[in-house]
Amino acid sequence: MAELPSKARVVIIGGGVVGCSVAYHLTKLGWKDVVLLERKQLTSGTTWHAAGLIGQLRASSNMTKLARYSAELYQGLEAETGVATGLRQVGSVSVALTAERLEELYRNAAMARAFGVPVEELSPAEVKARYEHVNLDGVTGGVWLPTDGQADPANIALALAKGARQRGALVKERIRVAGIARDGRKVTGVDWISDDGQAQGHIACDMLVNCAGMWGHEVGKMAGVNVPLHACEHFYIVSEPIEGLSQMPVLRVPDECAYYKEDAGKMMLGAFEPNAKPWAMEGIPKDFEFDQLPEDFDHFEPILEWAVERMPMLGTAGIHTFFNGPESFTPDDAYHLGLAPEMDNVWVAAGFNSIGIQSAGGAGMALAQWMEDGQKPFDLGDVDVSRMQPFQGNKTYLYERSKETLGLLYADHFPYRQKETARGVRRTPFHHHLKERGAVFGELAGWERANWFANEGQDRAYQYSWKRQNWFENSAAEHRAVRENVGMYDMSSFGKIRVEGPDAEAFLNYVGGGDYSVPVGKIVYTQFLNPRGGIEADVTVTRLSETAYLVVTPAATRLADQTWMMRHVGDFRVVITDVTAGEAVLAVMGPQSRALLERVSPNDFSNAVNPFGTAQDIELGLGHARAHRVTYVGELGWELYVSSDMAGHAFETLFETGQDLGLKLCGMHMMDSCRIEKGFRHFGHDITCEDHVVDAGLGFAVKTDKADFIGKGAVLERKEGGPQARLVQFRLNDPEPLLFHNEPVVRDGEIVGYLSSGNYGHTLGGAIGLGYVPCVGESAAEVLASSYEIDVMGTRVRAEASLRPIYDPKSERVKV
Template sequence: MVKLLPERARVVIVGGGVIGCSIAYHLVKIGWQDVVLLERKQLTCGTTWHAAGLIGQLRDNQTLTKLAKYTAELYLELEKETGQATGYKVNGSLAIATTDGRFEDLKRRADMAKVFGLKVDVINARACQDYFPLMNIEDVIGGVFIPSDGQANPIDITLGLAKGARMGGAEIFEDTLVTKVNHDGECVTGVETEMGTVEANYVVLCCGMWTREFARNIGVTVPLHACEHFYVVTEPFEGVTPDLPVVRDYDAYAYYKEDAGKLLVGAFEPVAKPWAMKGIPDDFCFDELPDDFDHFQPILEGAMHRVPSLEKVGIQKFFCGPESFTPDNRYQIGPAPELKNLFIAAGLNSIGIQSAGGIGKVISEWIRDGYPPSDLASVDIRRNMPFQGNPNYLRDRVTETLGLLYAVHWPFYQYETARNVRMSPFHEHLSEQGACFGEIAGWERPNWFAPKRTEPN
């Protein structure tokens, strides 16, 4: 029997990826059962289904670390609670450093993580190899090991969250495209779907890479742009055992994960490939993008240096799928400033699986209380400027931001792409005086002046 859409709900969630399902799960946990989730095709069919499933907790700021830590704790219990297998295993993660600057960066992050009670061990190169015997350590200085990190199956995690949400009273409808958010000019009133109207007090947009264009139709700015995102999976080979930790070789822009006796090698290349400049195809559903071996080649060469046995192993699968990236590598979450009671949760920058638990928790509490449960300013959607919704600006910026996820986190870093958006009438004059510009909210301002006969850079 076909289930009919309800005429109204307290909260309508648009999008059935890991983020939408987690928000539904957490809303019922705080006692809001009158929740409806609408998915245009099938749960997980956007970006979620093809994620590598790394669940890491060490992030570059306190907010993200807290959300990731909560997520890891939630996934540990999800299977017990819902009966849905999650494929979650706690095999630990190892981040290695091949430069002094990188090691310093890792140690700083490790110190911050310890503040949240996360056990992090700073180890030498030999100990790195003990954890991951396939590794060549000739250029490794050291690393940090987090025993409570792990990996999971993203589809099963999402289905577990969806099951938990249903058990708590939420209703989930697949094959239900939301065509419009209804509002009275100030506040949301519900949504329009192909199956009819649902009135709602709150609407949450969790449409992944679709969110920017969908929100733009109602005058809401959500700066994100899809990029191609790659990994390869090798043939099975000796030494790839289920207890291997996830390895992140940041200096080589690569990560490694055991995958049923095979090795998955993923990339965060320094110059990324934006995708869907002409829009996302309407029928996109569990789709893959064409492979690009030339683009992946430098990562593969680095991988053969790090794991020499890869030289003799075949590639079983080359995978390329789209993921959303934002101009500053921070999520876009919270209440849209343009429309009351419209919440956004998108722009996950390739950490959506490991962030989903935390995001579901904070968004549900934010909706209930009308204010965020903790300091979320760095990821709050209200930090953006309207110009940042411009697709050309975003296309240029995300070529850089994807790779920065694996770069050393230098303080006061200045982006190289999508610059000179806003310049004062004095810009040329300041430039002639040797100004080295920095960007704040799109404005170019002199950070310092180069002495005569030197180049500001």
């Protein structure tokens, strides 16, 4: 066995297609001392039995960009390495069996046009023309993606490994990582042992990359990081050779949980069944290598029965192979990529949810560039491992959630669809109060959040659709209450991070774009920027004392935002603490909110004492609270922070006192529809790390006249040169269509972008969307002088465009 080095710049754990891709792309950037360790043989975990489908359309622009990069990379690998990847651009047909599925497919087709992916909507007859062997019974239509394809998964991985070796990487098989040494927030090296137990040693390293696939959770624990994923059984069959069967497109029939792939004159049928079978709860066997799991024909039989009807040739062809192999699934069906929040030199690329082959090229490229530059090459929020919450590494949670996530790949991807398994983990102190009064809960980052309130006798459950769902009018009534009277909703799930110490003010002035040299009680709306001027966090910062601030973040990004601050502490004397669970928060919003607060508190809520953007300690009922006069719905209102022990009392006091004012309990859907009417940005959709703060229309929140801060140079440069894009608010002229996000934006007849978010504006009387419009060298007036349409499921709908909020553009209502 060749000697392993005692030192490396980076050690990559795992020799599947993803680990090989990371090694390939790091060496392509010129990295030396790259070591990849594989416990058995390359590809022997999941890669070897993958179906090898290369789809190019994903759920967001950047994920589509990565999938397209993968296909382009694989096309050139054979010429570079001499290893054939078997890539064939055969195209793909996806068919719908319901009207709802057809709307999903046609909306995806519109999205594909916005992302630059060739696509064609198909009638049932056109489906038959593209795929002659399919039985059209029940087919309502479909879509054709001509640039999709299929390839040989194992050979792709071997080609990537060879390419990495050619540029100096050391790729070693049959070496198991037995331990990982750590010092504080850094890994210092790995202990290894050979497969035969005859050799062992230690490799010191500057960085570690966890590409261990279904072992990723276990390897993560060794490195002190959370990598939530769980292996599930994945089934497919391969027929005997079928006479006359030649190259065919990939066929997907998601309503029957099935995909079909022609391969060497045989037909493969794969399944993503609604109730999956998690595997290896007690751990993956140590000797697992190119293994398959026991057949379970009873589990697969319903899908096979549908398939024989849909693809009649399967009824006469024999079964050559019945295969059952494990693949890893994450709690939200998005893979894990990026720098682990718990450590400062541990990177993750794992949990690819059956799309590892089509994702590996792009994921390896993006991670390598991130490692090279120290910052993301573009927004990777969909897959950034820091989105995962610590509790999601719980084994029982992963076991229960993975039963659902495999099947969700082919389930209807309805807007607002909620996960059903592993629920109820995180509950706010108001949970039972809201439940008793009709709350219908959704889940975000494990938090149970009241999304809407059912009426008396109404079913407390979602009835999903691409049209107006069963809660549409409920949310509209909640919306009107906040606009016209007074509403109350639970914001306890939002992250609360306390920053305190003698350098708290100086630290925040460095890490954030706002000015935090403000009086005690002042609230600053602000962004944390990266060196490019992109938005890493969108938060409010409240000065609690001379040495303490409270940073309030979206629930889903609390860990990421806290980690961002911790990584920039340097020599600043501060302590950063998550205090989210310590305080419950009730938002009281609407024209009558002041009147309600005056009934439950002797404190002064006037503009003279408590103007917009300030906080004060108050008495509330028999207890205490802190009242923050801010709003995310665009109305007069307060967020009331109450210590968790007094939360129940605060709720009961406000709710009972508010009855004769017509106080209405409201949910998160109301909050989103109100905020989009006001043009308030939603982090992760409208603003991300690749969206420049000036282009996003948030330059007002950045104070460039203060001392140096992260991103200052980029902000000054963009302010001088002008925005390269503008975030525009759109209102559809037709009140009927609904907007969600990713619908194409059409300017003067040409697609120029897509909506970053969408919802219905109940006050404005139509669907509202936000989206970026490129505007290099153009004035605001020139941008608005154009004619705009939004493509809704292939139909272009005229839209009003505005750079100022269409609702209350001068923000007069929040300051009364």
